[in-house]
Amino acid sequence: MLLRVRSKEGTVRITVEGNDTFKDIAEKTAAALGLSETSNMAFGKVPSPKEALPLSQLSQQTVNSAGLSHGDMIHLSFMETPHLHTSNEAVSDQQTTTDTNPGPTTEYVEIDALKNIQQDAVDDLLEKQDGLIKRGRDSEIVSDNLDVNSCRHGPNAMCDYCMPLEPYDATYLEENKIKHMSFHAYLKQLSAAQQSKAASSTITKQLPPLEEQNYKVRVPCSGGHAPWPEGICTKCQPSAITLQSQPYRLVDHIEFSSASLIDNFIHYWRATGCQRFGYLYGRYEPYTEVPLGIKAVVEAIYEPPQEDHMDGLALSLPWQEEDSINEVAAQCGLQKVGMIFTDLLDDGTGKGTVVTKRHVDSYILSSLECAFAAEMQRLHPNKSRYSPTGKFGSKFVTCVITGDDQGGIGVNGYQVSNTMVAMQEAGIVEPSMKPSVMLVKEGIPHQRYVPEVFYKYKNKYGVPVQEPAKPTFPVEYLLVNVTNGFPHNPSPTFNSAVPFGIENRQGLESQSLGLFSQRLSSCNSARDYLTSLSDFHLLCFIRSSGTLSAEEFNALCKSIVQRDEQSFSQVQHSNGWKTLEMVSRESEPATNQAASASMSRTTSTTSDVATPGTSGSVEVTCRHCTFANPARNSSCEMCGLPLD
The missing domain is CATH 3.40.140.10 (Cytidine Deaminase, domain 2)
Structure with missing residues (x-):
């Protein structure tokens, strides 16, 4: 029977018998593709390396036991070779063989140690996904025959026109007007190219696919001259950009x-x-x-x-x-x-x-x-x-x-x-x-x-x-x-209805313990407190007051973000919180100007973002100097010119 084997190296057709094993398939595929190595091969029914099984697990499985029939396609991928410790010299030597002007040296981390680097959680999540772009079966019919660009198989099969696309597929990105592919799609693209290169190479150690750009002069240089700035050569100078x-x-x-x-x-x-x-x-x-x-x-x-x-x-x-x-x-x-x-x-x-x-x-x-x-x-x-x-x-x-x-x-x-x-x-x-x-x-x-x-x-x-x-x-x-x-269904972390004064706005808004005390005076329950305190600027102000210990402040933030009334009740009974409330009540009340300025911001609606530049009935912008004046003014408080 005839089998099709698809890989990054191309698609080949091989002839097999029902009792042939995957070891035989690998050897015939390697011969057809001109590969010298089969131990790093992996086979699967879908074009995803994550779903492929290594040849070591499939070597004794036969064509019949795998349920393969005449004309079926299997997907070949290449497993990454084990990462080895690589010194600066090893990296430099490899660069020298591929680039006559490799640029400056970089401080490299041992490759095994890279596994322990604390990435952002989103990177850990995305690197486990294949990112394949699913496509439906194209069953468009022209007259009595299927169109040449349509699927000609049953619902349980797959062909070139409906198989999933890689996340870096150029045609898909262009059709969807995605000018820059995502970072992890770029990583997949580099990794696929690296695996393809490794499959046809005798190199047994493999470096991570990313390389930071560096346009500084290499110091020291192995060219045998005085270090920069006394000397420079083609080995240590950065290449053209x-x-x-x-x-x-x-x-x-x-x-x-x-x-x-x-x-x-x-x-x-x-x-x-x-x-x-x-x-x-x-x-x-x-x-x-x-x-x-x-x-x-x-x-x-x-x-x-x-x-x-x-x-x-x-x-x-x-x-x-x-x-x-x-x-x-x-x-x-x-x-x-x-x-x-x-x-x-x-x-x-x-x-x-x-x-x-x-x-x-x-x-x-x-x-x-x-x-x-x-x-x-x-x-x-x-x-x-x-x-x-x-x-x-x-x-x-x-x-x-x-x-x-x-x-x-x-x-x-x-x-x-x-x-x-x-x-x-x-x-x-x-x-x-x-x-x-x-x-x-x-x-x-x-x-x-x-x-x-x-x-x-x-x-x-x-x-x-x-x-x-x-x-x-x-x-x-x-x-x-x-x-x-903006999200379709907003659910912000901080949801206070009345914003607290924003920091460093001298002459416009202020922050004080008196204003903080006024804010808490209307709270009657733990839920009221959580809503009123749910403001990032307010939390920064509380942190700057120094009245709460690190543990008490951490518990306060956690209760607000998680909207946990029971946890906040424990914060209320802490010594730090009691001290904060007492100091706030004893502080002299601030003027209402800053508070009213904060309140005026709540009167703005989301339409101000869509058609900004206005202040509604609260303020009138001077057309001469753009200063925002109260609506009752007939002349600008800044330049003295009429507002109408």
């Missing part, structure tokens, strides 16, 4: 847990006309709209100390309370997942619309913002056991709130490529005065080595052209787009 769109992204979607997150953040600009910056705190979860996708679920925005202006802002990094805020987030099951900032300017029409600054004919992210995003991604690396260094890329995202093409306010999400992060770390590039282009630094003998940088584009005739980046190149080569939105 050819910029291209990154085919994958580590985060596929940004989900804001509720519309009020964005509305409360924009409120600062509406009230002052100044820009604002915040850190995104949330968690990573699978994103089912993309094969093996990951989404960053944002639960809170924390605004660090900053100096705000109408045309920008200034930050001090690192900021003093950063570790404390990160601890609060960790106790709530959250982590820092990105940053967000506004770039808004009222267009002066009085219609609540804003100026459209960022578009394809100007810029999307400025070169300065790209450099900042690269630095933040470098400071927040993604841990991965598939990289020799134990880390690869970053899941840190950047969001910009700016005017869309309709004059409304929209949120755009991005990352910068790993190439940009590596160039930033090597000191190769710097922002330019023109926001749409990045500047390549000039090399300085014996001080700074800058490799050649190229970028490709299609000219007006549609012909690909490679251009040297002397001295600039467009920032669009550095950007990775990330979609964003």
